[in-house]
Amino acid sequence: MDSVRPTSDSQWNALQAGAVPAVEEVRPGIHAIALDMPGMQPPYAYSYAILAGGGSRAVHIIDAGLDTDENWVAFGDALAALGRELTDIETVTITHLHFDHTGLANRIREASGATVRMHTAEAAAIAEGLQFSAGHDVGDMLGKWGVPEESRAALLAIATSRADFGSVVIVDEEATDGEILDFGSYRATVIHTPGHTTGHICLALEGEAAVFTGDHVLPLINPGIALGGRLTADPLGEYYDSLERLAPYADAEALPGHGFRFASLGARCAQIRAHHEARTAQAAQVLAAEPDLAVWDLASRLTWTGGWEALPIVSRVSALAQTDMHLARVRKAAPAR
Numbered sequence: 172m173d174s175v176r177p178t179s180d181s182q183w184n185a186l187q188a189g190a191v192p193a194v195e196e197v198r199p200g201i202h203a204i205a206l207d208m209p210g211m212q213p214p215y216a217y218s219y220a221i222l223a224g225g226g227s228r229a230v231h232i233i234d235a236g237l238d239t240d241e242n243w244v245a246f247g248d249a250l251a252a253l254g255r256e257l258t259d260i261e262t263v264t265i266t267h268l269h270f271d272h273t274g275l276a277n278r279i280r281e282a283s284g285a286t287v288r289m290h291t292a293e294a295a296a297i298a299e300g301l302q303f304s305a306g307h308d309v310g311d312m313l314g315k316w317g318v319p320e321e322s323r324a325a326l327l328a329i330a331t332s333r334a335d336f337g338s339v340v341i342v343d344e345e346a347t348d349g350e351i352l353d354f355g356s357y358r359a360t361v362i363h364t365p366g367h368t369t370g371h372i373c374l375a376l377e378g379e380a381a382v383f384t385g386d387h388v389l390p391l392i393n394p395g396i397a398l399g400g401r402l403t404a405d406p407l408g409e410y411y412d413s414l415e416r417l418a419p420y421a422d423a424e425a426l427p428g429h430g431f432r433f434a435s436l437g438a439r440c441a442q443i444r445a446h447h448e449a450r451t452a453q454a455a456q457v458l459a460a461e462p463d464l465a466v467w468d469l470a471s472r473l474t475w476t477g478g479w480e481a482l483p484i485v486s487r488v489s490a491l492a493q494t495d496m497h498l499a500r501v502r503k504a505a506p507a508r
């Protein structure tokens with residue numbers, strides 16, 4: 172915990188109180204607008220509004236929260252309080268394809284004609300119809316993971332009966348790694364950070380020691396990995412490389428997709444990596460004794476908060492997917508006997 176230091180009392184206090192944080196100016200002309208995610212965990216997502224400044228009314232948005240009527244009103248009210256209107260929005264840049272980040276983008280685009288921008292890999296996944304899938308067919312995976320017959324139906328039902336995701340986001344422009352985005356008084360560099368999803372991006376604010384981290388690096392949660400886009404062979408390795416890509420910003424403040432803003436980014440990256448490595452090491456230890464364990468059996472032998480048996484069924488599909496990743500990592504490091 173020592174390496175995650177909140178840099179906003181107001182965001183931190185709201186989280187402790189179970190409230191949605193008030194709109195906060197995080198840099199001159201850059202405002203964090205927390206948008207509610209009722210009944211979900213995490214409970215809200217940040218959309219950031221950058222006012223172009225220099226006499227321009229233009230507004231640039233980073234991430235667009237969850238698509239609800241209440242959020243649409245709250246978002247409009249927040250802009251009005253900043254002296255801007257929906258029609259002033261010129262661009263919406265989205266860190267990744269999850270519905271709690273793309274949410275209001277279509278409505279904003281409709282209202283303002285704003286250009287919606289995402290990474291090329293994310294745009295490709297969306298075009299393939301993968302926005303609301305984890306990149307694998309859970310029905311197929313249950314067999315591969317060795318889930319016992321009697322547990323399959325319940326897991327499959329959970330995996331296929333998800334919340335209302337909203338509409339598929341329309342992408343106008345593809346962002347690429349290293350590209351510099353012009354937000355008026357600010358410029359930001361696109362950093363491709365695959366792992367959480369394959370086309371996830373972070374945005375480093377030029378000269379400000381601040382990085383919009385989306386869900387790549389979060390303050391309290393260890394971000395799930397391989398949760399969207401086309402799956403690759405070693406998502407965990409890819410995720411580590413993406414943590415490494417933020418090394419030049421180790422001392423920067425993180426402006427994340429959820430939770431609260433914090434310092435220092437590098438320390439948090441190290442902490443998250445250590446968590447996953449410990450997990451892989453634990454899997455390796457179990458597998459050393461029982462090399463042929465299926466993912467289901469391996470998962471039940473790993474440490475889970477409250478124990479595997481108590482893990483809610485909604486969390487099990489994701490737990491199995493994460494276990495599968497560690498298994499892949501162990502087998503990669505030490506190929507079968």
Ligand SMILES: [Zn+2]
Pocket residue numbers: 267269367386
């Ligand atoms: Zn996400």
Ligand SMILES: [Zn+2]
Pocket residue numbers: 216269271272386428429
């Ligand atoms: Zn998110």
